[in-house]
Amino acid sequence: MKTTNRPIPARHPSRIGAFLGAVLLGLLLAGGAARADLRVCNATAGRVGLAIGYLDGPVWVTEGWFNLKPNRCETIIRGRLASRYFYIHAVDYDRGGDWSGPNVLCTRDSEFSIRGPLDCYARGFERAGFIEIDTGQQADWTVELGDGGLVSGR
Numbered sequence: 001m002k003t004t005n006r007p008i009p010a011r012h013p014s015r016i017g018a019f020l021g022a023v024l025l026g027l028l029l030a031g032g033a034a035r036a037d038l039r040v041c042n043a044t045a046g047r048v049g050l051a052i053g054y055l056d057g058p059v060w061v062t063e064g065w066f067n068l069k070p071n072r073c074e075t076i077i078r079g080r081l082a083s084r085y086f087y088i089h090a091v092d093y094d095r096g097g098d099w100s101g102p103n104v105l106c107t108r109d110s111e112f113s114i115r116g117p118l119d120c121y122a123r124g125f126e127r128a129g130f131i132e133i134d135t136g137q138q139a140d141w142t143v144e145l146g147d148g149g150l151v152s153g154r
Contacts (some may be wrong), residue, residue: 036139038077038086042068043146046094050145052076053087053105053117053130060117062105062130064089073142084137087130090145099145101131 042048051064054077068074068090077086089107090099106120107128120127135141 036080037075038081038135038140039073039075039142040066040068040088040090041073041142041144042070043144044092045070046092048145049091049093050076051089051105051107051112051128051130053089053103055083055085056115059115060105061113061115062087062107062117063113064107065091065111068145080139081135081137081141084135086133086135086141088133088143089128089130099131099149100129103130103132104128105130 038052040050047070048068049065050068051062052066053060053062055061066074066076087101087103087105088099089101089105092098104120104127105117106114106123106125108114108125112125114123114125133141133143
């Protein structure tokens with residue numbers, strides 16, 4: 001929140017009370033508002049590329065690449081999470097290496113959105129291993145990619 005150095009005139013106490021009341025109400029509403037997003041935090045010193053897999057109705061979808069800046073969090077999916085399980089594959093652009101798991105989904109080298117997990121090569125895509133994220137059916141979730149691996153938590 002940006003503050004100014006302008007003094008509030010003391011001769012209008014009703015304005016001060018109304019102003020402080022509005023500020024307090026705004027803080028309470030903002031603090032109590034429920035977030036509902038899937039966020040991924042890059043807790044490393046390098047740039048990271050992220051691919052995500054999720055269920056869209058009856059079809060599995062993979063999308064990428066989301067570019068995550070060092071030591072920053074990004075909202076990948078906005079709004080209430082409609083699925084319990086999400087799958088993540090990430091690549092460290094600067095130091096090499098990746099965050100991957102046993103769940104195979106389709107990807108490609110450039111930006112992509114792929115419907116369906118089967119026959120990746122036959123459809124002109126690559127295959128990559130994804131880590132399963134179980135959100136426990138929470139409305140929002142945050143995943144952290146760190147040097148020691150993946151940390152998932154609310």
